[in-house]
Amino acid sequence: MEYLDFELPIKELEEQLDKCKVIGSESDIDVTDTCKQIEKKLNDTKKEIYKNLTAWQRVQLSRHPSRPYTLDYIKALFGDTFLELHGDRNVKDDKAMIGGLGKIGDQSFMVIGTQKGYNTKTRQYRNFGMANPEGYRKALRLMKMAEKFGIPVISLIDTPGAYPGIEAEERGQGEAIARNILEMTRLKVPVVVMIIGEGASGGALGIGVGDKVMMLENTWYSVISPESCSSILWRSWEYKEQAAEALKLTAKDMKKLKLVDEIIKEPLGGAHSNREATYKAVEKAILKNYDELKKLSPEELVNSRMDKYAEMGVYKG
Structure with a gap:
């Protein structure tokens, strides 16, 4: 069990209890x-x-090495019914972006998500959860396939951002993300988005447009990470805690600003402290929201989704 700095008093008491x-x-x-x-x-x-918890401490919890990742949720929610689909039919298969078909009960879903690694080898394999343009194009291909067959889409977000390398820019990273945002606004099937860890920048937005957007309690969603914000404003990472507070990136802040629809409560200690309870809470939230969305016609879905995003940032004095 790994402990964060602010969890050290807990570590000491747990060690005392074990000795006792x-x-x-x-x-x-x-x-x-x-x-x-x-x-x-x-x-x-x-x-x-x-x-x-402060905003920075929630950011730390969202990155906890023991926290469940996208594939953990897929295994828990879909089990053996999950069939992974590969490739963007253009460049290659992006390992940072997972996608495929699965069933919860009798209902089929197209599930898409960003996947991080568990150790050095798998982190490199998954490119640290940072997708290339082909990852977003794969995600879009699968979403359009889901639309064709009337299958609802689930998007699981946990990424520090889209890959910022030269080769990604050469292959059209910005266009790929922008295309996904456009196409997701007009998908004619229900789209449920869940932020399960980090939700940073366009990397998250590229698969983050949905009818219902939910955040787990100890996650964050922002245009930039606290460290990057600190390095731009103060030319140092030392002010990351102030940056985290100023960015209003926590689930509570995002709900207050009406940028997300729902906060999913985590077990005491974070999602990793009781994985089964977390999986059940996520499954319950997904099914509840899907049951509401399936009653709407394709036209109603698109119109309400468009209105939802058009109203964001509107201020009425």
Whole structure:
């Protein structure tokens, strides 16, 4: 188990609790009351820490190495029914962008998402979750396929941004993302978007236009990362915490600004602390929103989606 800086008090108490249990099992001393006291203190400390998280601490939680990634959600929600589809039919198959068909119960979905790696080797294989133009073109190909057969789309977002390399720009990174945004606004099937980790810049927007956009509690969604914002404004990464606060990038901020529709509560300690509970919450939210959207005609879906995005940023004095 890895701990973030602000979680160190929890680490100390958990170590104390483990030692207490070991003493109880290896000796005749009754340490039941002591263990209970430590457990109570541990629970109180967890509640206190996670109740008062800053924007930067939520950014840290969204990047936690133990946090479930797109493929973890796909396996939990779709199981053996998931069939991955590859390639953009133009350049290559982008490993940072996952896509394919799967079923929850009797309902088929086209699921698309950005995938990070678990260790150095897989992070390189997945390009650190940063998609190239062919990744966005693959995603668009699958979304248009879903539209053709009347299959709803689920988009899972966890990316530090689109890949900024020269070769990506040469192959039309900006055009690919812009094309996806345009095409997603007019898809004639329900589109449910879920931010499960980082939601940075056009890399997230390229698969982030939907009828319902939801964020897990400890995720962020912004035009730029706090570190990059800090380096531009202050020419140093030292001010990343101030940048995180100023960017209003947390789920709570995004909901208040009416840029997302719903916040999915995470287990105490973050999504990684109780994966099964997180998967169930995500599945429940997806099915609930799909049940609402399936009642609308294709024309109603497109019109309401267009209106939703047209109203963003409108200020009424």
